[in-house]
Amino acid sequence: MRLLYSMLLIVTSMSVYAEKSEEISPVSQKAFSVKQSVLQLNRDLYQLEEDLLSPATTQASLFFSLTGNEFFEPYSINVVIDNKSPIHYLYTERQVSALRQGAIQPLKDLNLGPGAHTIKAVVKGIDNNGKSRELVMEKEIEKNDQPLYIELNIRDKKEMQRAELIISQW
Amino acid sequence: MVFRIWALFLIMFSASSNAQALELGDSIPDFVMASENGAPKRLSEHVGKPVMLIWLDDCDGCAERLIQWQYLAESRAVDGLVTWVIWQPEEGYQAPWSRLPILRYESTNKESWLFRPNPAVMLISPNGTLDHIFLQDLDERRSEIAGVLNDWLQKKQWLQEGIK
Numbered sequence: 001m002r003l004l005y006s007m008l009l010i011v012t013s014m015s016v017y018a019e020k021s022e023e024i025s026p027v028s029q030k031a032f033s034v035k036q037s038v039l040q041l042n043r044d045l046y047q048l049e050e051d052l053l054s055p056a057t058t059q060a061s062l063f064f065s066l067t068g069n070e071f072f073e074p075y076s077i078n079v080v081i082d083n084k085s086p087i088h089y090l091y092t093e094r095q096v097s098a099l100r101q102g103a104i105q106p107l108k109d110l111n112l113g114p115g116a117h118t119i120k121a122v123v124k125g126i127d128n129n130g131k132s133r134e135l136v137m138e139k140e141i142e143k144n145d146q147p148l149y150i151e152l153n154i155r156d157k158k159e160m161q162r163a164e165l166i167i168s169q170w
Numbered sequence: 171m172v173f174r175i176w177a178l179f180l181i182m183f184s185a186s187s188n189a190q191a192l193e194l195g196d197s198i199p200d201f202v203m204a205s206e207n208g209a210p211k212r213l214s215e216h217v218g219k220p221v222m223l224i225w226l227d228d229c230d231g232c233a234e235r236l237i238q239w240q241y242l243a244e245s246r247a248v249d250g251l252v253t254w255v256i257w258q259p260e261e262g263y264q265a266p267w268s269r270l271p272i273l274r275y276e277s278t279n280k281e282s283w284l285f286r287p288n289p290a291v292m293l294i295s296p297n298g299t300l301d302h303i304f305l306q307d308l309d310e311r312r313s314e315i316a317g318v319l320n321d322w323l324q325k326k327q328w329l330q331e332g333i334k
Contacts (some may be wrong), residue, residue, distance in 0.1 A: 075209055090202050090279070092208035 030108070059147040060110040062087065066099040068156035071131060072163030074099075075123040079152070081110065081119050091125075112143050121152050123165055136166040144170075192285070196300050198292070202284040203256065206265040211254060211273055212256035218296045220323060222246075222253040223309075224270075225288040229257055235309065241272050242316055246248035249323040258284060291315055293322055 064077060073096055079087040087108045091099070099105065123135040141150060153166045192198070195278055202212040215223070226232070236255060243253035252332055255268060258275045276282050285292070293302040301322060304315050 073209070076204060088279070089211075090204055090281070092212045092215055093209045094212075094215050096209070163236065 002121060011043060012151060018045065021100050054109065054111060056147050057075065057110045057145045058113055060143060061147070061149050062107040063149065064089075064099070064105045064107045065103070065151060065152045065153050066155075067095075067153055069100055069159075069163065070156050071128045071161065072123075072125055072135065072154055072156075073127075074123050076124045077107070077152070078122045078124075079107070079119065080121075081112070092161040104151075112148060114143050114145055117141050117143060118168060121165060121167065123152075123154060135163065137165040137167055139167045141167070189216040192300055192303070194300055194303065197298050198294050198300055199283060203275060203279065203282050206257070206272040206274055207268070208271055211271055214298075214334070215295075216299055218254050219252050220296055221292075222319070223251065223285075223290075223292040223294065224255045225285045225290040225292070226255060226257045227231075227289040227312050228260070230260070231266055233267040236266055236268045236270065238309075238312055240268050241311070242319070243270055244293055246319060246323060251319075251323060256285075276329055293319065 010134075012072075062079065066074070074091050076088065076090050089105075089107060095105075118138065118140050120138040121136070125133060125135075127133045135154065139151075141148070148169060150167065151170050153168065154163050155166060157164045198213065200212065200214040201268075202210055204210050209268065222243060224236075226235075229235070239253075239255070247253075254271050254273050255266070256273045256275055257265060259265065265274070275282055288307060289306075289308050291302075291304040292300060292310055293300045302318055304311060304318075308315070
């Protein structure tokens with residue numbers, strides 16, 4: 001009999017708890033949906049800010065990488081686009097080591113309007129004989145209404161026993 | 171007009187006093203500088219090693235002044251000591267020759283800073299804090315600095331404090 005009473009008590013309490021949780025659930029669901037909309041709004045605002053500050057029509061990014069690199073070790077890079085303020089960066093031994101292992105450095109995010117732009121890059125460093133060398137490249141690039149990614153890449157030119165600087169875009 | 175000049179003076183004074191605001195126990199701000207005789211150096215890449223910075227004053231090819239410092243630094247390299255000389259070029263100046271890295275301070279480099287007054291020698295513990303600083307008459311005080319450097323490297327005070 002006692003067992004029957006206690007089971008009845010447990011079943012009743014469980015049903016009350018279930019009712020309560022059913023009562024709470026619409027409120028918590030509402031709170032959850034409000035939280036979700038706040039997060040979504042935050043995302044939209046961030047996207048809007050990104051679009052306003054850097055719309056796809058003017059969005060461009062500059063990257064730097066090394067391929068092979070038996071004949072050159074970069075110490076610094078200087079990039080000038082359309083004679084505007086230069087982008088300068090110094091490379092320590094550790095950074096060069098990372099680049100040699102395949103790292104691609106995001107050098108700078110830019111705002112470039114659609115049309116032709118002149119990019120001039122000068123990379124200073126040493127060659128495989130320890131002598132100071134400069135790799136210079138000037139190129140005209142075309143920006144359309146899509147984001148532009150520019151990669152400055154140093155690669156070995158084995159037949160010439162030296163490195164060369166290449167500018168590619170995609 | 172006078173007020174504006176005073177405000178400008180105060181701003182310049184506060185900026186210059188900030189540059190000198192390093193005290194013992196302070197974390198040394200990071201920098202990266204081009205080197206006259208090798209790859210650029212970044213201070214934060216040497217966390218975990220004791221570092222000695224030698225800030226030169228007016229120096230036009232002053233290689234002979236660095237010889238004794240070079241010997242001192244090389245004799246302590248076995249303790250893991252990293253030593254850099256920081257040089258500020260002036261118009262027409264020649265960089266000093268040394269086997270130690272000669273870092274070139276350039277005001278256009280946004281990731282660097284110049285310590286004043288100089289000359290100065292800083293001993294920076296492996297956790298990046300300033301443990302000792304020596305100002306003025308450095309050449310005359312070299313043996314005193316060598317003694318402090320020896321004690322500092324032997325006692326490894328940073329190990330007792332714990333590397334943060």
